[in-house]
Amino acid sequence: MIDPQLLRAAPEVVEASQRARGADVALVARATEADAARRDAIAEFERLRAEQNAFGKRVAAASKDEKPALLAQVKDLASAVKAAAERSSAAEAAADEAVGAIPNVVLAGVPEGGEDDYVVLREVGTVPEFDFAPRDHLELGELLGAIDMVRGAKVSGTRFSYLRGVGARLELALMNLALDRALEAAFVPLITPTLVKPEIMRGTGFLDAHSDAVYRVESEDLYLTGTSEVALAGYHSDEIIDLADGPLRYAGWSTCYRLEAGSAGKDTRGIIRTHQFDKLEMFSYVDPADAEQEHERLLAMQERMMTDLGLAYRVIDTAAGDLGSSAARKYDVEAWIPTQNRYRELTSTSNCTTYQARRLAIRHRTESGRTAPVATLNGTLATTRWIAAILETHQRADGSVVVPEVLRPFIGGLEVLEPTVA
RNA sequence: GGAGACGUCGCAUAGUCCGGUCGAGUGCACCACCCUGCUAAGGUGGAGAGCCCUAUUAGGGCUCCGUGGGUUCAAAUCCCACCGUCUCCGCCA
Numbered sequence: 081m082i083d084p085q086l087l088r089a090a091p092e093v094v095e096a097s098q099r100a101r102g103a104d105v106a107l108v109a110r111a112t113e114a115d116a117a118r119r120d121a122i123a124e125f126e127r128l129r130a131e132q133n134a135f136g137k138r139v140a141a142a143s144k145d146e147k148p149a150l151l152a153q154v155k156d157l158a159s160a161v162k163a164a165a166e167r168s169s170a171a172e173a174a175a176d177e178a179v180g181a182i183p184n185v186v187l188a189g190v191p192e193g194g195e196d197d198y199v200v201l202r203e204v205g206t207v208p209e210f211d212f213a214p215r216d217h218l219e220l221g222e223l224l225g226a227i228d229m230v231r232g233a234k235v236s237g238t239r240f241s242y243l244r245g246v247g248a249r250l251e252l253a254l255m256n257l258a259l260d261r262a263l264e265a266a267f268v269p270l271i272t273p274t275l276v277k278p279e280i281m282r283g284t285g286f287l288d289a290h291s292d293a294v295y296r297v298e299s300e301d302l303y304l305t306g307t308s309e310v311a312l313a314g315y316h317s318d319e320i321i322d323l324a325d326g327p328l329r330y331a332g333w334s335t336c337y338r339l340e341a342g343s344a345g346k347d348t349r350g351i352i353r354t355h356q357f358d359k360l361e362m363f364s365y366v367d368p369a370d371a372e373q374e375h376e377r378l379l380a381m382q383e384r385m386m387t388d389l390g391l392a393y394r395v396i397d398t399a400a401g402d403l404g405s406s407a408a409r410k411y412d413v414e415a416w417i418p419t420q421n422r423y424r425e426l427t428s429t430s431n432c433t434t435y436q437a438r439r440l441a442i443r444h445r446t447e448s449g450r451t452a453p454v455a456t457l458n459g460t461l462a463t464t465r466w467i468a469a470i471l472e473t474h475q476r477a478d479g480s481v482v483v484p485e486v487l488r489p490f491i492g493g494l495e496v497l498e499p500t501v502a
Numbered sequence: 503g504g505a506g507a508c509g510u511c512g513c514a515u516a517g518u519c520c521g522g523u524c525g526a527g528u529g530c531a532c533c534a535c536c537c538u539g540c541u542a543a544g545g546u547g548g549a550g551a552g553c554c555c556u557a558u559u560a561g562g563g564c565u566c567c568g569u570g571g572g573u574u575c576a577a578a579u580c581c582c583a584c585c586g587u588c589u590c591c592g593c594c595a
Contacts, residue, residue, distance in 0.1 A: 122554055126564045133564090136576050140522040147575095154575045172553095320551085441552095451551080 081438040082182050087112055097185040100192040100400035107182050114171075114178035121171035125164040132161050183288070183405035184435035187372070190400050190409050197399035198412075204383065205392035207416050212477040216419040217468035218350035221247060223479040225500040226471075227351060238348070239340060239355045243464075246497045250467055251358060253490035255333065258360040258462030261381060262331035267362060272311035272332045275302040280314035283440040285406035285432075292341045308332030309458045312363035317440040320451055327366040327374060331461070334359065350468060352424065357464035364457045365442065368434055371455035375409065375431040378459035382413050382427045385461060388486045391469050392416040394423050406432040415469040426466055429459030 087094055091108050098105045135154045139147060191199045221227025226247025232240040243251050259269060281287050281303040286294060295304035305311060312332045321328060336359050347353035362381065366374045379395065386393045398410040407430040414423035434453040437443070443451040474482040481497040488495060 119554065122564080126554060129565090130563060132575080136522070139575060151575050158575055443551095 081176075081180055081435065082185055083434065083438070084115060084179060086185070087115060087179065087182075094182065094185055097400070098182070100186050100190065101183065101403065102194060102401040103183060107178070111175075111178040111182055114175040118168075118171040118175035121164075121168040125161070125168040128157070128161045128164050132157050180439075183285075183403070184408045184433060186400045186403065187409045187431070187433075189397075190403075191397060192401075193399045194401035195399065198396040198402070199399075201395040201397055201411070203392075203394040205387065205390075205416075207392045208418055208473050210418070210475075210477075214418045214472060214475060215479065216350065217352075217417075217471045220471045220475055220479060220481060221350070221467075223499040224471075224481065224497050226250065226467075226497070229350065236355075239353065241351050241354055243351075243467075245500070246491075246494070247467065249491050249494075250470070250487070250497075251464060253487045254462045254466055254470075255358060255360050256490045257487055258385065259331060259333065261385065262360065262362060262461060265329070265381060267329040267331040270308075270312065270315070270330045270332050272305075272308045272315075272334045274305050274308075274311070274334050274337065275300070276305055276310055276314060277302060280310060280317065280440070281305075283317060284310045284313045284436055285404055285439070286310060288405040290404065293339045295337050295339055304337040305334070306336050306338040307359060307458075308334035308336070308361045309363060312361065312458070313436050313440060313442075313456055316365060316442050318442075320443045320445060321365060321454065323365070323367050323444040323454065327364050327370065329365075330363045332361040332363060334361075336463075351464055352468055354464070359463040360461045362429075362459045362461050365437075365444075365454050366457065367444065368453070368455040371431050371433055371457060374455075374457050375411070375429060378429045378457060379411050379413070381461060382429060382459055386413060386415060386426070389466070389470060389484045391426075391466075391473055393426070398428070404430065406430070406435045408433045408435065415466070416473070417469055418472045424465075424469070426469060427460035427463070430457065432456045432458070 082094065087108070091112055095105050095108045098108060132154070135150070135157065139150050139154070191197050215223070218227060218229065224247065225245045226243065228242040228244055229240075232242050263269065275297060278287075278301060281294065286303075286306065290306070293306060296302075297304065303310075309332070311334070312330050315330065316328070335356060337356055340353060340355060343353060351357070362378055364374050364378070383393070383395065393413055393415045396412050396414065398412055403410050410428055410430045412425045412428045415426045416422075417424045433455050436456045437453040442454050442456070444454045446452050470484065471481050474484065476482065479499040483491060483494050483497060
């Protein structure tokens with residue numbers, strides 16, 4: 081939810097953001113009107129209710145003889161109060177919906193436009209070149225006995241995989257490397273629930289733009305999360321947290337589930353895009369004044385992972401129209417995938433400013449003693465998809481794959497993954 | 503899944519039977535000040551969240567006693583449903 085104060089004081093800022101996103105500008109006027117109607121309705125209700133409360137005291141103080149007359153007088157008032165209460169809560173719900181329909185206000189400097197209007201901030205590392213025809217990650221994965229899509233499909237359907245042998249170990253090694261890095265940076269590790277209640281799913285913004293990508297467990301009215309960001313954001317929902325000693329930082333380890341309904345035919349090969357994968361996610365609760373600095377910090381941690389894993393990558397500043405409803409700015413780190421001859425997103429990090437926190441009622445105490453929404457940020461530190469980039473980048477002519485040095489301590493010292501079949 | 507008990511302003515608890523004097527009491531913790539010549543004891547006062555209005559270093563009002571409904575002029579208190587916690591039983595790839 082955007083700041084209703086901003087909506088009242090500077091609707092033109094919100095409208096500019098909508099334009100940058102290519103979203104409906106008329107939503108802003110609609111929300112402003114609904115907000116005004118809400119306040120009128122509340123004022124009316126409260127006036128009547130105050131009258132009724134005052135009357136209630138007179139009734140309580142009245143003698144037995146006086147009571148019947150007073151009760152007769154106040155009957156009408158009671159029904160008027162009831163009607164006003166209904167109008168007021170209806171107006172409130174309408175205003176919540178209208179204001180809630182507006183996505184987060186993008187930060188200054190975010191490129192305008194849609195998916196293709198990103199700005200490349202930098203390219204780092206050397207794009208690998210081979211003196212043989214490089215194999216793609218699935219071919220390598222099958223040679224190494226690391227990835228089995230056929231049986232994944234047999235058991236669970238398309239877009240499901242088995243990671244086996246060194247594939248399974250590589251995944252755990254990546255996750256553990258990421259966890260170590262997160263611990264070094266004082267993130268608190270958290271293994272999160274992957275089934276969450278509707279209000280948490282909605283609060284994090286995933287029922288708006290992404291609702292078609294979400295699995296719902298109807299029998300329980302719960303949602304399977306597509307990222308631990310959901311449970312990490314929900315962790316402090318409805319709380320006033322203490323940021324006096326600095327940000328609260330968590331590293332969430334979880335399996336993620338995505339329906340991928342809108343991406344039929346895309347990335348059908350291998351583990352680039354599956355319904356289920358694992359991810360280590362960083363999540364920070366910070367004072368809104370520190371949000372942009374924290375964003376750079378998360379990005380730096382992601383870039384260090386890329387560099388250490390020997391991946392060539394670039395960083396893009398995602399265009400406004402490609403941001404989720406909660407994000408005010410998002411950087412994607414994209415690694416070079418040799419057989420696709422292009423960069424593919426491996427991680428992203430979003431600054432949600434106070435948007436998520438306002439929806440989830442996560443506040444902190446400011447120096448003046450008042451409460452105010454915090455800012456939330458998230459960023460990926462490892463995920464299954466990275467295996468594709470690692471296998472392809474570090475492959476050799478015979479189908480073996482060199483293990484990046486930083487991963488070796490986490491995979492029993494293995495230096496090279498050798499093909500298991502001829 | 504069954505039975506029972508419980509859910510109150512940070513923590514602990516009173517209040518619920520019998521609706522209005524609950525504007526929610528008390529203890530601990532907390533904050534400020536006072537006293538005391540020393541990290542103790544004591545005293546005085548303060549202190550929750552959300553929202554609305556007037557006005558912005560202030561005042562007034564409304565809502566909140568797990569959640570949501572209902573009864574009533576009036577609900578922490580009565581009724582219903584749901585959620586959660588605990589105890590026991592059952593079940594358990």
